[in-house]
Amino acid sequence: MTEPVVQIRDLRFARGNRLIFDGVNLDIHAGCVTAIMGPSGTGKTTLLKLIGGQLRPLSGSIRVNGEEVPSLGRHDLYRMRKQLGMLFQSGALLTDINVFENVAYPIREHTRLPEALVRDLVLMKLEAVGLRGAAGLMPSELSGGMARRVALARAIALDPMMVLYDEPFTGQDPISMGVLVKLIRELNDALYMTSVVVSHDVAETSAIADYAYLLSNGKVVDHGEPAALRESESRWSQQFLKALPDGPVAFHYPAAPFYDDLMQGG
């Protein structure tokens, strides 16, 4: 396997008194699609924000391309982010400008290319996600799936070395989901990128991932190639990957014994 582009060691992060990560270790390798899966609320999105330097950990190391992200100054952080693309769960398109301008936005902000070249680049990116014909539409006129594809075109506008996908399949109809699954894999391979997909959609994510990490209770509970994970002996992995309603993640929220609760009412 290639050198890790992202290397996380002993990561600890808390929100208030709640410890979100407690000693997370993981590697993301160049050219691979790496999935980070886990139930809702395990901090998957938080992990992406830590990689992108939007949050700072309590302790531990997060290295992106050999640079220690938490210790980067503002200028260096912005320089590093120019090499990253991020697809937000909501798309995060700027609502006051149209699709074309949204995709052109990072190009205009970071380059001084002539307008004709900007136009060609934007149309190429939109063509790649199948939405060249929607260039003139406003974000409010797009369906959820289309908005996410526009956001994807924007995320790859500057040809980043790595794209971070935050729950790309959530709330998508089967066709949109299929399109996104195909796009993530094909763009990763065609543009020689590295992709990190945070998701709890097991089937779709496993279908395109080269490697997967399963997160729960602030730790990596299992990791490996998706096929190997399906055969894992870990009860937690089996429950998550096979969507079993009860197991190590209990069906019931912790509570006093049911009998005691009923008797309290008299």
Next chain:
Amino acid sequence: MLDAIQQLGRATLDFFERLGRGHLFLMQVLVSVPATLLRPRLVLRQMHSVGVLTLLIIVVSGLFVGMVMGLQGYNTLVDFGAEDSLGVLVALSLVRELGPVVTALLFAGRAGSALSAEIGLMKATEQLSGMEMMAVDPVRRVIAPRFLSAFLSMPLLAAIFSAIGVYGGWFIGVSLLGVDDGAFWSQMQDKVDLHGDVYNGVIKSVVFGFVVGWIALFEGYDAVPTAEGVSRATTQTVVHSALAVLGLDFVLTALMFGD
């Protein structure tokens, strides 16, 4: 009792923490202003939504405030046979006080609340986070142009408010109640001082624009990114701006005209 003291302590700490965040935010904005001046199109676009779209309420309010001043002023002055001084009364009231203050209150209600809601919603829909991840500083790109436009729009709007108000007073006093046209304008010209009155009014409106812009943008930027959080930020913008404008007006008036 102990709980009450604890809560009071926590509320005090929260207040000062927020005040600190607000000042750090202002520093960030002020540092970003020179870079924003290099992109005047961003500022002009915001001046349209912050300033031009506030014009209607300013013009209508200015007209009615001027008309009321004309009517009330005439009824008082006529008892002393001093109705020819109506122009001075209307102009001084508007230029020194009502122009900057009422414009700032209307500006906070119309443009300030809109700014807070816009920024709060941009935060809630991850647009600001998206910019950060695209290595674009949202304070420089989004906040600073809006701050500058609020700062520049307020004195212009206050000037328009006062001018329209004077015409409202003239309409009631001269056209309807029979005050002498020449006396109305000549006494105004004689008694209203450019430095002492007009400039001080402009200074007030510049300060109010600065404060209302700061409060509105900070409330939006610091909003909890939920529907309730944005709604609260919008309300707080109007309440805090109104209190700040009225409080500052007293301080400025005492400094300018207190001797």
